[in-house]
Amino acid sequence: MRPAATLWPSLLALALALGCADDSALDDASDTQTSAGSDELGETGEALGCERPVELPDGAVDPVPWQLAGEVALADDGSTATLAIEIPADQRYLAIRTSPVDGDEADNAQLCHDLLEAHLIAADRSLIPDEDAPLTDTDQRRFAGPGAGVFAFSNTLEPLLPPGAEDTLELRLQMRNCIAGTEASRAFFPDMATQLRVEVASEPQWSEAPKPDAPARLAARMLVAEDSGWGLSADDPAMAEAWAVAVERFAAANIELSLEAEGTTGAVGTLSYDATMLALRELHGEALACLRGAEDDERFVPVVAVPCVYLETPGSSSQLFGHNPHVPGVFDETTNPSLVVLAAGACLDDGSPEPVKTPTAHGLILAHEIGHYLGLHHSDVSLGEHLATGPEATLMRSDISMASDPSSAYFSTPQAEVMLRHPDLREPL
Numbered sequence: 001m002r003p004a005a006t007l008w009p010s011l012l013a014l015a016l017a018l019g020c021a022d023d024s025a026l027d028d029a030s031d032t033q034t035s036a037g038s039d040e041l042g043e044t045g046e047a048l049g050c051e052r053p054v055e056l057p058d059g060a061v062d063p064v065p066w067q068l069a070g071e072v073a074l075a076d077d078g079s080t081a082t083l084a085i086e087i088p089a090d091q092r093y094l095a096i097r098t099s100p101v102d103g104d105e106a107d108n109a110q111l112c113h114d115l116l117e118a119h120l121i122a123a124d125r126s127l128i129p130d131e132d133a134p135l136t137d138t139d140q141r142r143f144a145g146p147g148a149g150v151f152a153f154s155n156t157l158e159p160l161l162p163p164g165a166e167d168t169l170e171l172r173l174q175m176r177n178c179i180a181g182t183e184a185s186r187a188f189f190p191d192m193a194t195q196l197r198v199e200v201a202s203e204p205q206w207s208e209a210p211k212p213d214a215p216a217r218l219a220a221r222m223l224v225a226e227d228s229g230w231g232l233s234a235d236d237p238a239m240a241e242a243w244a245v246a247v248e249r250f251a252a253a254n255i256e257l258s259l260e261a262e263g264t265t266g267a268v269g270t271l272s273y274d275a276t277m278l279a280l281r282e283l284h285g286e287a288l289a290c291l292r293g294a295e296d297d298e299r300f301v302p303v304v305a306v307p308c309v310y311l312e313t314p315g316s317s318s319q320l321f322g323h324n325p326h327v328p329g330v331f332d333e334t335t336n337p338s339l340v341v342l343a344a345g346a347c348l349d350d351g352s353p354e355p356v357k358t359p360t361a362h363g364l365i366l367a368h369e370i371g372h373y374l375g376l377h378h379s380d381v382s383l384g385e386h387l388a389t390g391p392e393a394t395l396m397r398s399d400i401s402m403a404s405d406p407s408s409a410y411f412s413t414p415q416a417e418v419m420l421r422h423p424d425l426r427e428p429l
Contacts, residue, residue, distance in 0.1 A: 271309045
C-alpha cells in the first residue's frame with residue numbers, strides 16, 4: 001500500500017502561502033449563499049444567489065466526452081480491484097474521474113480518492129511511483145481531492161504514449177482519510193461507498209500545434225462577491241488590470257485566456273479552510289448555477305472573487321490570496337468543488353473592503369491559481385516540484401503572492417505543455 005507520506009505532505013505543501021489550500025468553511029456571514037442546481041438556470045445563467053443575470057456567451061461548446069469505464073467494488077481497506085482502460089493512439093489527454101456510487105454522503109465526503117496503481121501494459125511502465133519510491137521527473141503528479149477523484153494525463157513533459165501507440169491502463173484506486181492521509185478503513189468509515197464509478201475521457205491531438213498567431217483557447221467566467229472590494233472588470237480598473245496580467249502570462253504560454261462572462265453575487269464573508277476541503281460546495285454550486293447555461297456547459301474555468309480566505313491548521317491560521325481545491329480542476333455535479341478562488345485580502349471587518357495588493361500582484365495570483373486548475377503543482381516545495389525551468393519560470397512558486405519581481409513570473413515551457421493537455425483547452429482557431 002502506498003504510504004500516507006506520499007499524500008499528506010503534498011496536501012500541506014500545496015496549501016502553503018496561497019496555492020491549493022485545504023478547503024474551507026463558509027462562516028455565518030455567508031447566509032446569502034445558496035446552492036442551486038442546473039434546473040434553476042435561466043437562459044442567461046440567472047439563479048439563486050446571482051445578484052443579476054450573467055450574460056453567457058453565444059454558441060455551444062462540445063462538452064468533455066466523459067464515458068463510463070466501469071464500476072469497481074471498494075474493499076474494507078478502501079482499495080479497489082483493477083480496472084482496465086483502453087487508450088487509443090494519438091490522444092491529447094487521458095482524463096479519469098471517480099465518484100462514489102452509494103454509501104453515506106458525510107462519510108464519502110471526508111475521503112480522498114488516490115491512485116494506488118496506474119500501469120501501462122504494452123509499455124510495461126507505471127505512471128506513479130512504486131511503494132516507498134521517490135517521486136521522479138517522469139512520474140505523473142496527482143492530487144488526492146475529497147469526495148471524488150480527477151486525474152489528467154500526461155502531466156509530465158512527455159506525452160502519455162509515443163505517436164501512433166495504443167495501450168491499456170490498468171488502474172487501482174485507494175480511498176484515504178483526507179486529514180491523516182492513511183488508508184480509509186471501513187472500521188473508521190463504516191458507511192463509506194461499496195462501489196466507485198470510474199469515468200474516462202480522451203480526445204485526438206489537435207490538427208495544428210498552438211503557436212503565437214494561433215494559440216489554444218481557454219475560457220474563464222467570474223463571479224464577484226459584493227463584499228470583496230472589487231467590481232466587474234468592465235467597471236473596476238483594478239480588476240481589469242489583474243485580468244490583463246493573467247491574460248498576458250497565458251499568452252506567453254501560447255494560450256489565449258478570455259474572460260467570457262462575469263457577474264456579481266452577495267456577500268460571502270470570510271472563507272476559512274481546513275484539511276477536509278469540504279465547505280466550498282455551497283459557493284461552488286452557486287458559481288455553477290450562475291455561470292453555466294446547461295449541465296454539459298463545462299469547458300471553462302469558474303472564478304469567484306471573495307474578500308478573505310484563511311487556512312486553518314491545528315494551532316495556527318494562515319491568510320491566503322488564492323485557492324483551487326482540485327488539481328486539475330474538472331467540474332460537474334458529481335465531483336467535489338473545482339473552481340478558482342481569488343481573495344482580495346480584505347480581512348478587516350471595518351466596513352470598507354479593499355484589495356490589499358496591487359492589481360499586478362493579484363493578476364499573478366490569478367494566473368497561478370488557474371495554472372493549478374490546469375494541472376500544475378507548486379514548483380518549489382517537496383513532492384510538488386513540477387517542471388519549473390529557466391530563471392523566469394517563477395509563476396508557480398508557492399510564494400508568488402510575495403513576488404518582488406513580476407518580470408520573472410511566467411510559466412516555463414514544460415508547464416505550458418502540461419496545461420495544453422487539460423480537457424478544458426480548446427483547439428486553436
